[in-house]
Amino acid sequence: MKIVGITACSAGIAHTYIAKEKLEQAAKDCGDTIHIETQGTIGTEDALKLEDIKEADVVLLAVDVKVTGRERFKGKKIVQISTDTAIQSPNKLMKKLHSALNVK
Template sequence: MKIVGVTACTIGIAHTYLAQQKLQDAAEAAGDQIKIETQGTIGIENALTDEDIAGADVVILAVDIKIADEDRFKGKKVVRVSTDTAIKSPNKLIEKLHEIVSK
């Protein structure tokens, strides 16, 4: 499965990057391809391209704030959770994404 997503927390530091790492680790352990864009205090890093989004089976938004350019995910299966959920339960979240994609 190909996953793309965005992480962003209210402060834009710790939780943004912790959520990114936890999601990447869980997805890779499940055999999935994943690319996560971060929107933190230093701006957008690891920006998703149009090709990344077009090729994705699902989009995960682990965000606590409004993010930039959310409309680019229109027409995709999108799952929105808090950064806290992504940090505390990344494996369950990846399992849930598999369920959503298989429907």
């Protein structure tokens, strides 16, 4: 499964980056491809490319605040969760995504 997404916490510091790391590891463990953009206090990092978004099966938003650029995902399946969920249960989340999208 190809996943793109954004992480952004209310402070824009620690949870933004921890959530990204946890999601990337969980996706890797499932054999998925993932590209996560962060939107934090220092701005946007690892910005998603339009080609990545186009090829994605799902958009995963692990956010606690409003993020910029949501219009890029028009027509895509979007799953939005909190950064806490991404940090505390990333493997469970990936299993749910696989189940919801009928991916084995």
